[in-house]
Amino acid sequence: xxxxxxxxxxxxxxxxxxxxxxxxxxxxxxxxxxxxxxxxxxxxxxxxxxxxxxxxxxxxxxxxxxxxxxxxxxxxxxxxxxxxxxxxxxxxxxxxxxxxxxxxxxxxxxxxxxxxxxxxxxxxxxxxxxxxxxxxxxxxxxxxxxxxxxxxxxxxxxxxxxxxxxxxxxxxxxxxxxxxxxxxxxxxxxxxxxxxxxxxxxxxxxxxxxxxxxxxxxxxxxxxxxxxxxxxxxxxxxxxxxxxxxxxxxxxxxxxxxxxxxxxxxxxxxx
Numbered sequence: 001x002x003x004x005x006x007x008x009x010x011x012x013x014x015x016x017x018x019x020x021x022x023x024x025x026x027x028x029x030x031x032x033x034x035x036x037x038x039x040x041x042x043x044x045x046x047x048x049x050x051x052x053x054x055x056x057x058x059x060x061x062x063x064x065x066x067x068x069x070x071x072x073x074x075x076x077x078x079x080x081x082x083x084x085x086x087x088x089x090x091x092x093x094x095x096x097x098x099x100x101x102x103x104x105x106x107x108x109x110x111x112x113x114x115x116x117x118x119x120x121x122x123x124x125x126x127x128x129x130x131x132x133x134x135x136x137x138x139x140x141x142x143x144x145x146x147x148x149x150x151x152x153x154x155x156x157x158x159x160x161x162x163x164x165x166x167x168x169x170x171x172x173x174x175x176x177x178x179x180x181x182x183x184x185x186x187x188x189x190x191x192x193x194x195x196x197x198x199x200x201x202x203x204x205x206x207x208x209x210x211x212x213x214x215x216x217x218x219x220x221x222x223x224x225x226x227x228x229x230x231x232x233x234x235x236x237x238x239x240x241x242x243x244x245x246x247x248x249x250x251x252x253x254x255x256x257x258x259x260x261x262x263x264x265x266x267x268x269x270x271x
Contacts, residue, residue: 001071003197004059005078006087006108007204008041014092022092023083031072034079039063045207050243051236055203055217058196096210097178104208105201106166157187160229162222164191166201171209185212190229192222 014022029037042060046053053060067075093099161169170191174184189211191202199219206215218232225231 001062001074002078002112003105003109003201004062005038005075006082007056007059007105007201008038009079009082009087010091010104010204010208011041011045012088012092013094014088015094023088027080027083031067031069031076034075035063035067035072038075046243047247049207050239052203052206052215052217054235054239055219055232056200059200059204091208097175100171100175100178100209103166103168103171103205105205106168109166109197109201158190159187160190160192162192164193164202164217165198167191167205167209170211171205174209174211183212185210185214187212188214188216190216190218190232192218192220192228192232194219194221 009026012022012026026034026037038060042053042063062071087104090102091099091104159170159173161167164170170189177184177187189206191199191206193199193202196219199217203217206217216229216232216236218228220228220231222228
C-alpha cells in the first residue's frame with residue numbers, strides 16, 4: 001500500500017505552476033477524499049496505458065475493496081510524508097527530463113523490505129551515478145574513444161534490461177538520449193524482473209519517465225524464461241483489447257441514455 005500511494009502520486013502533474021498549490025490541496029483532503037483521488041489517478045492512466053496499469057496491479061488492487069479507517073489513516077500518513085518531503089519537487093514537472101532525474105520508487109520499495117528479504121529476492125538496485133555511467137558507456141563515447149566501431153543509438157532500436165529492478169538503468173539511458181537530442185519515445189523499451197513489486201514500479205516509472213508507447217514490462221525470471229518479453233507483449237495486446245471493449249460498451253450505454261433523455265424531453269414537450 002505505501003509503495004502504491006507514492007507511485008500514484010508520482011503520476012500527478014503540476015500543469016499550472018502559477019495556479020493553486022497542488023500539494024496544499026491534496027494535504028487538505030480527508031481519508032475518503034484521498035482514497036477517491038487515488039482511484040481516479042489509476043483509472044485515468046488505465047484509459048491511456050492499460051497494459052502498464054495492469055502490470056502495476058499489485059500497487060493498486062487494494063483500492064478495489066472497501067478501505068477501512070486504519071488504512072485511510074495510513075494512506076494519509078504516507079501522502080503527508082511524501083509531499084512534505086518534496087515528492088512533487090521531483091516528479092510533478094511537465095518536462096519529462098526533469099521528472100526523469102531520479103527514480104523515486106526504488107528507495108521507497110527497498111526501504112520497506114528487510115535486508116534478508118532483499119537478499120532472498122536477489123534485489124540489488126544499481127545506484128543512480130553507476131547507472132548513468134553505464135548508460136553513457138552504452139551510448140558509446142568512451143567506446144568510440146577506444147577505436148571501436150560505435151555509433152549513437154538510432155530511433156526504433158530496442159533497449160532491454162533483463163534484471164530491471166525498478167528500471168534505474170533504463171532511466172539513465174533515457175536521460176542520456178535526451179541529452180543527445182533524441183526522444184526516448186522513438187525507441188522500444190523492455191524490462192523484466194522476477195519481483196512483482198519491482199515490475200510494477202517499472203511500469204509506473206515508464207509513464208513517469210515518458211518512455212513512449214513501445215514499452216513492455218514483464219514479471220518473470222529472465223534466466224529460465226527467455227520468452228518473457230514476447231509473452232508480456234501478448235498479454236499487453238489482450239489488455240488493450242479489453243480496454244477497447246469496455247470503452248465501446250460505455251459509449252453504447254452513454255448513447256442509449258442520451259437517446260432516452262431526448263425521448264423524455266420530447267414526450268414532456270408533447271404533453
